[in-house]
Amino acid sequence: MPERNVVSWTALMVSFSTNGYPQEAVKAYRWMRREGVVCNQNSFTTAISSCWLLKDEKLSLQVIAHVVVAGFDTDVSVANSLITLFGNLGRLEEAERIFNQMEQKDPISWNSMISIYSREGMHKESLQLFSDMRHGNIKPDTTTFSSLITACSCLDHLKWGKGLHALSVKNGLDLFVSVANALVNMYSTAGKYKEAELLFRDMPKRDLISWNFMISSYIQSGQCTDALKLLAQLIRTEKETNHVTFANALAACSSPEALFDGKTVHALTIHIGLQENLLVGNALITMYGKCNAMREAELVFQTMPDRDVVTFNALIGGHAENEVQREAVLVFNWMRESGIMVNYITMVNVLGDCSTPNDLLKYGKPLHAHIVSTGFESDKYVKNSLITMYAKCGDLDSSAFIFDGLANKTAVSWNAMIASKAHHGHGEHALKLFMEMQHAGISLDQFSLTSGLAASTSLASLEEGQQLHGLITKLGFDLDIHVVNAAMDMYGKCGKMDDMLKLLPEPTERSQQSWNILISGHARHGCFDQAEDTFEQMLSVGRKPDHVTFVSLLSACNHAGLVDKGIGYYNAMTSEFGISPRIEHCVCMVDLLGRSGRLVEAERFIEDMPVSQNDLIWRSLLSSSRTYRNLDIGRKAARRLLELDPLDDSAYVLLSNVYATNGRWEDVDKLRMHMKSINLKKRPACSWIKVKNEVSSFGIGDRSHPQALRIYSKLEEILKMVKQVGYVADTSFALHDTDEEQKEHNLWSHSEKLALAFGLLNVPEGSTIRVFKNLRVCGDCHMVYKLVSKAVDREIVLRDAYRFHHFRGGECSCSDYW
Template identity: 40%
Template sequence: MISGYAHSGLNSEAIALFFEMVEFGERPNQFCFSAAIRACSNRECAWIGLVIFGFVVKSGYFESDVCVGCALIDLFGKGFGDLESAKKVFDEMPERNSVSWTLMITRFMQMGDSMDAIELFSDMLIEGYMPDRFTFSSVLSACSEVGSLDIGRQLHSWVVKTGLTSDVCVGCSLVDMYAKSTVNGSMDESRKVFDRMAEHNVMSWTAIITGYVQKGGCDVEAIELYSRMITEGRVKPNHFTFASLLKACGNLFNPRLGEQIHGQAIKSSLAEVNCVGNSLISMYAKMDMMEDARKAFEFLFEKNLVSFNALADGYARNLGSGEVFNQIGDEGVGADAFTFASLLSGAASIGAVGKGEQIHARLVKAGFATNLCVCNALISMYTRCGDIEAGFQVFEEMGVRNVISWTSIITGFAKHGLARRALDLFKQMLDFGVKPNEVTFVAVLSACSHAGLVDEGRRHFDSMLKEHGIRPRMEHYACMVDVLGRSGFLNEAMEFIESMPFPPDALVWRTLLGACSVHGDTDLGRRAADMIIEQDPSDPAAHVLLSNLYASAGQWEDVAKIRKGMKERNVVKEAGCSWIETANSVHKFYVGDTKHPEAREIYGELERLVVEIKGMGYVPDTRFVMHEVEEGEKERYLFQHSEKIALAYGLISTGKAKPIRIFKNLRVCGDCHAAMKYASVATGREIVVRDSNRFHHIKDGRCSCNDYW
């Protein structure tokens, strides 16, 4: 009866019956102890399990029965989250079998200690125990978590030899392992395993769909597989399938497709399941459909912190985080570290430093001022909002730092053009014994790129594998192409690309094309653009950069051909826009924008400013007008650029003591950059501009980028 209750999830009834049996005078045996302890293997009842544990020790079953030992491993692992005590139970078991080894490996993997799980598997083999399908599934999952492809491939060979390739559970683990562990974003090996599986169930379909979604850029393939799953496979999706599909829809920014998947989730009665509901909130929030995100939130039967965090992240992007905070309080759910990190990330994404400062004050009151995750988010928020010194102050005051803390502040200094400070911090990081990761080296190489430190860039790139055991990935090669290309070493950059150990992706070619645009190399630029378009015909950046390159060289016929091709392929250029935060509100401007309520005052201020800076020597640089029109018309186009409109609004709406902080989604125009340097002298104001590449701190006619960006 106790075992029956425990297996049915009726834990309280199982525990009550166990103590009733003891009071009745019956002496529990090993099977009874195992069932009662398993009923206690959860957060709510774990403390009762310790009482039963004492009873077990007195009875002598701990030293003689494998089943009781396995139940105790679960008590400490699942009930208390205490792997150390679970391992101690395992080590003191006089008798073990493959089940106990597999259980310990599984608990290590599930609790995030994947390397220990792999080492334990090795110990299991040395001890002479044979792994079964459950063992392979767990250790393959551990390999996928740590990205250990070499070990995963060895395990795959063993799976083939033992004849377990037909097992769906092992097959799913292999699909997941290859999806997460294969370098450079390839899903080929994962797909081969999936295609060779004799049978597919909802787990295997979901594993391959999730793999494509997690890889990035493969969302269309994920949707196509889902269509096959429900038509050819006749398999019904589960809540995990829908969660991945909704993420794919969000990545594709396809609201119609997202609504269709949402409708199917409702028909399957899975829309109210937390992981599906939370994915719905995230999808709609990502597409700025906050009303639909809110409806998905309200539809959830049980809201948890993930639900609130997903909604908070969406509202933070739209500066409505206060509403979420109020509701969290009303519903009795306390904001956790992730909630604050989401809100700070939202403020950082649009450069809303005022909102970020409010969130900072709120998290201090809530007692999260020393939380490592929150402090890292604060560093990122301040540095991405243009206040590098405030970010550095947060970093300096941290009692405990990890690799993310160091990487965040190094990235901040790199983006602000303070390469020497970034590299000095990297040296301090190594001196403190903190091991850098792949992201750290992206920050270090970016610092070298923004400052033209070619030799240092080469040295740090070479040190990755030699000194730190980090194999350079695609983004590191792209950074080195940027280091060489920005400095004008275009031929060397091309040679570097040709020497890469794997085929360059669109990011690498796009980086080279950007450098060709800066230095006016149309021949090499055309080659880079052709490679991008070959890999991704719908990439607007390649068409636009090449078009601008031709325009700057006066090759208007080539410009017309590219624009005609874009129209035929339905490739849409991202609209340039700039925004500025004043009085806790964000004001967005597009080219020639007249929709703002204060448009008359803005253009009046802009006209006055242009007259003044022209008198100081500013000459409009019409090379940055990518249209074949009259010279006077070109000047008019230049004065309507979104960053100039944002500057004019900043001048009439902010106090002189504060810097004017402007944010732009694309690279800042060269003419606007020059105009702002003159404007900083004419107005006596500091102007901070964040574009898609970096920050520009402009003061007294000088920019922190030294005209190198």
């Protein structure tokens, strides 16, 4: 051009800026000034917007100086651009100063400031500004409502959001796609996916953001099948999709059972050319990690042209979640060598890879040292992960030391400590910490409550669980599906199936965990028909089973002695549902075959099983060998068990029982002498019962209880009672080489009989007696419980290490198969 003026220069700048070249727009601005062309407000606003797109604070300050010198800082359009610039640079006070100094404000001024407050999480300030705006007779527009509704996208501010929703309807703005999108996102983020779904369906016009928000809403609410159906619907309409669409869809495939769906979505990303997109690549690695498909995750990682910290974090997190030994640490080292700056998420993920005492020594403590040296120790999430890591590795003292040293214990810190204690069987300490958390004035959240319920469950403490349930209702968490699931699990494991069923959501509202807890509850209580019916109902509403579902189903078959049914489910798991067997499924199958006396089949199954054998496999086979007095298989199982852990007391005890049932008392004595020589003690049997908030525990032949004289007197009374109706002691359960009279005497010293006598003395007439035992109930005690339940005409519930036994009228819910 022979002559370039402010109009031509500004047009060039606008063209660069609007087409995504802010750097070129800034260059044009500089050339314009060098040529001595005087800028106008349009030149300055374009230059300012280009600066904040580049996030270049130094350059921004230079442009602002030019604006002030030129006297355009009071111009409304320029001031609006400056507000947006400072807001995006995180300089809130500067943005507020410019806004407050403006003599005239247009809707853009108000919207810019409201948007900044919303983005900064300053919800009250944004709502106050909206009120001021209306009082100043400035009419809010779609941008105003979109920003404000976004600010209300959390449960605490939902009531304000609903008010804005009503106001947008009144003003006729709810039909605009930007406002409707904000409403869908608000309800989704607040966990109200049904409301979001209704809005989405009623939208007269949708854009891609609408579809992406709704897909995300389904995923946030656990409705992953609906999310994938919506993706399919979007593709069928031949509407445009983008990388966000597929990143969201991949998040819907985050479980092993959804691996096929995940691979299908992966194929679609390749088909439309998104396979090299960084966001999609990161989502693929995350998805494959959660599907236990680390080989595929690594292939995606290796073929990605670009990688960032999220990429490495996703791969590290996948290895840690799948407990792939050392891989997470190796990727972490590779990340550092590649020059990628680690962040707190990196440290949280890599700490999750440490779960054994050996890991702690080799990786955990060096990682802790690295965290200290790099300054990550001050991060609350990293500290909480350190607490969890030490606890997982069995070092509860170090875990408690870090927790006690926290100056400001957040809810996350308390939750990590409570969960660690509950997970390691320290239920009483976990509940104590839960109460301390309340006394410290820390607001309880869903994680606190679920951890507290887990502690009650581990103790089988119904009273504490009921109190927590009351607190949950009082705090308004009774509609939170995760808390409801934890409460259901607690009632099921404390023997209160009726109370568990009262909490059960409607079939279409149940999460995957809800279904699994229900099936597991029925299985634990010996109700196979109900477990099977629940499984069929689950399929009928379109919910896919996962690996946990089949563990519960196989357990139900095991408790009911339905071998062929169990084999059928095991085969269908892979052939019909695409779920690869895990060690838990194989343990159930070995137990199922062994308990039914099919020991040779169980042994053959172990040889052919698709996963590595562990201690649970051989312990199950050894236990069944004792039941069916199979000395050869019992010896083999014990040998394999001791190869895995030479100090496993259960191997010696179970083998001793095999010898005892075969009358090989010399071998029994040899085993006991060997255990004594290596200072190995048998885990003592213990039974307990809770009456009036006090727990009374009993060991074998225990006479330490204050009511011991009354208890043993009651035992004699019970013995006479059951003998009158034909009881004969089953001395095969007496594991010492003595005469028959002494064997019977030993049987009547068992802990569960002492707990029963105490219950009959202290539990009010007509109330259910609930007894708990840490080991499997012996056959003789089981017979006595049946006879007593009929003689005294009351229900007795016994939970042993395997299942619940409900005794009524001389019968047991297990049908004498346990």
